[in-house]
Amino acid sequence: MSDVTVNRQWVLARRPVGAVSVDDFRYQEGEVPEPGEGEVLVRTLYFGYDASQRIWLTDDGGYMRPVGIGEPMRTMGIGQVVASSDPGYRPGDLVEGFMSWQDYVVARSDGPMPLRVLPPADFPLSWNLGVFGVGGLTAYFGVTDGLKVGPGDTVVVSAATGATGSVAGAVARAMGAKTVIGIAGGPEKCRWVVEEAGYDAAIDYRDDDFAERLRELCPDGVDAYFDNVGGDMLDTLLLHMAPHGRVLICGAMSSGYTDVQLQGPTNYMKICTQQLTVRGILLFHYRDRLAEGARELGQWVREGRLHVAENIVEGFEHAPGLLPTLFTGKQPGKLLLKVADPA
Numbered sequence: 001m002s003d004v005t006v007n008r009q010w011v012l013a014r015r016p017v018g019a020v021s022v023d024d025f026r027y028q029e030g031e032v033p034e035p036g037e038g039e040v041l042v043r044t045l046y047f048g049y050d051a052s053q054r055i056w057l058t059d060d061g062g063y064m065r066p067v068g069i070g071e072p073m074r075t076m077g078i079g080q081v082v083a084s085s086d087p088g089y090r091p092g093d094l095v096e097g098f099m100s101w102q103d104y105v106v107a108r109s110d111g112p113m114p115l116r117v118l119p120p121a122d123f124p125l126s127w128n129l130g131v132f133g134v135g136g137l138t139a140y141f142g143v144t145d146g147l148k149v150g151p152g153d154t155v156v157v158s159a160a161t162g163a164t165g166s167v168a169g170a171v172a173r174a175m176g177a178k179t180v181i182g183i184a185g186g187p188e189k190c191r192w193v194v195e196e197a198g199y200d201a202a203i204d205y206r207d208d209d210f211a212e213r214l215r216e217l218c219p220d221g222v223d224a225y226f227d228n229v230g231g232d233m234l235d236t237l238l239l240h241m242a243p244h245g246r247v248l249i250c251g252a253m254s255s256g257y258t259d260v261q262l263q264g265p266t267n268y269m270k271i272c273t274q275q276l277t278v279r280g281i282l283l284f285h286y287r288d289r290l291a292e293g294a295r296e297l298g299q300w301v302r303e304g305r306l307h308v309a310e311n312i313v314e315g316f317e318h319a320p321g322l323l324p325t326l327f328t329g330k331q332p333g334k335l336l337l338k339v340a341d342p343a
């Protein structure tokens, strides 16, 4: 057991109304918790940033229990086991799973995403939250299973600079797609999508000629659309889908996730007339196949077919300040906060 007694925490001070802000959180210091029966005490090392954290701050919580006022903010994280009463975890083990914005968390092996022990690996520890974490694995299962991308497909991915989108293009290419197009905000991010993430072309969603560019780049329509954004962008894409096209609803960034009740698409009759298939994805449902996804992604990384992008900020004090940037603009790739080094 560690001899450290202070546990720094960022707790939810009030439920955000509209966009999440730093002022919605409060800093406090608590005691290092004691793990109970079947529990594991973990010292946190990295926090991952996911747009879904904003959903967990709503009254409803979306697909998980909402974070309560006064509770440390929930996050996906990487940590190191300090003490354990679960035989599956030993002190010193590096682990990934649900944690919260504090130095020490009590974790359990059960739940929607089990706390997984990270085997020794020849890649940076932080990649377990990015390319081998929620974003990369959602990209993998979304493209291979959700959209069933195959040879000859024209594929479009929105939020293509994000943790998920920056991987989805490479997965689509590995599946034999004919053309892979990414959507991003601004010329610099569009350049990154092509030159770094390896897409064939990019479309700037902030440009007025968005629909025209889509028509130009996909003259026969879009066979598979990986939708991370929803809203008007989804509506525009529905007008450009090829007959029998597939749409994967992965996220709704354009909504800001301030409410769980969102307006659906207006052009939904295209689903009928073009005989489209629309599917959703929630990574939790692939919890038994995560190792398979990580293995495949790892192989493509080793072969140089998959570009890994992360954006690591250091310092526990930055925890709340980074969350709003998911919605207001951030660097390409997975956003992470490093709070400590492993012992």
Ligand SMILES: NC(=O)c1ccc[n+]([C@@H]2O[C@H](COP(=O)([O-])OP(=O)(O)OC[C@H]3O[C@@H](n4cnc5c(N)ncnc54)[C@H](OP(=O)(O)O)[C@@H]3O)[C@@H](O)[C@H]2O)c1
Pocket: 049, 050, 051, 052, 134, 135, 138, 159, 160, 161, 162, 163, 164, 165, 183, 184, 185, 186, 189, 205, 228, 229, 249, 250, 251, 252, 253, 254, 255, 281, 282, 283, 284, 326, 327, 328, 329, 330, 333, 334, 335
């Ligand atoms: N269903 C699941 O299991 C699952 C798992 C993981 C992620 N997701 C969803 O996937 C989406 C992307 O998450 P991520 O972690 O990959 O991204 P991320 O790294 O958090 O980056 C945010 C991305 O969203 C884009 N974005 C933000 N506001 C936008 C807007 N108003 N219009 C268009 N694009 C906007 C940004 O693009 P620009 O910088 O170019 O503006 C950026 O690429 C989210 O909706 C998230 O909820 C779902």
